Amino acid sequence: MADKPLAIVAGAGPGLGAALLQKFSDEGMMAVGLTRSGGTGPHDIRACDLCDEKALRATLAPLMQKHGAPQIVVHNTAHLVIQDFLETSLDDFTACWRSMVQSAIMLGQCVLQPMVRDGGGTFIVSGATASLRGGAKFAAFASAKFALRGLTQSLARSFQPAGVHVVHTILDGIIDTPASRDLHSLDPQRMIKPDDLAAAYWALAHQPKSTWSHEVDFRPQTESF
Template sequence: MSDDKPLVLVAGAGAGLGQALLSRFTKDGFAAVGLGRTQPETVIGQFFEMDLTDESAVPSILAQVIAEHGPPKVVIHNTSELIIAPFAETRLADYQRTWGSMVQSAILLAQSTLQPMVRAGGGTFIVSGATASLRGGTRFSAFASAKFALRGLTQSLAREYQPAGVHVCHAILDGIIDTARSRDLHNLDPGKMMKPEDIAEAYWGLAHQPKSTWTHELDLRPASEGF
């Protein structure tokens, strides 16, 4: 191992929330490793540019990371693939892409990290969900179907691994995250958007809950958001 710092591993560590998560954990002494399809301009810690649905590459790279840093103390699954289209215009390939990006990647991440975390004495595994984790909206059939599946997967993992000492939790992000891309796309008042650093602070809290009061599902939204 390269040092004695605990490891935080973020899958989907792009600009915005992914890098904000790595920043928050490194602030308090964690070693940071990010995984993603495209490396952001500013990188915190190590970054591996990779296809997170690749069933041969993901275990191989994570085995290298664990060999260098030891088993992760915190793992965050933060990948997303947003397709908005009428059902009649949504192709099977669109569903496969969303399911792969969000569900298959979570399976590969969990298979590569949960057992090492158990052997190391535990840790926290957080999955980023969305409004679509709870309800499917018009033109969101691909996205919602994957988010529903991801929520179910997370529940199953929690029931299996919580007794072994791994805190598995699902965070529903009910709002638009404030990034340069989302500002251009949605033209919203930034005051009504979710700040990546504030979400990261909530995830930090989840990762440091005492075992007597573990949260499995947390929903976060701006004060102005209806629900």
């Protein structure tokens, strides 16, 4: 079995996903990202449909055979739909649910029991402001994020006694990427820095067992709430 412990980032796009892979790699882990299309560049990003159980198991099985069960798993997928409720199709709702909830179910079913067998680890699920509040034009997105939060609560109560630290994060703000700067025209100082957030996720994964957090919110100092 390889020396480096395994970290999985499901939904490893630019921004937080890339920052997590960099942070985990810098800390000496075998960091692997999963996205539908794969990727190129400095990080190990593999193409995988996270909603396809067979494809996901086929991707994860050789990694876990070589490195053992992952010590850190981050579920970081998103499918954003912003439109009036009456214009939002059932397909829009289904796409949000599949991207954020079904993918978390498939990921958890693949990794949580192996993590228990190997002595534990940390499973972090990225939520959003919409995990707590359904805004106008966010019916599809918020309903899926609400479901994801409930799923994560259930996983925490199921697996924390077995040694897996399950955490739901609420990202209350816009993550600073070139695309988000163009879309939102915000002052970068009012945005969440991906590297800072990756460091916060690393800290969550290393909380002492006597002080485990289940839900943590992160927002820029300038963000109202």
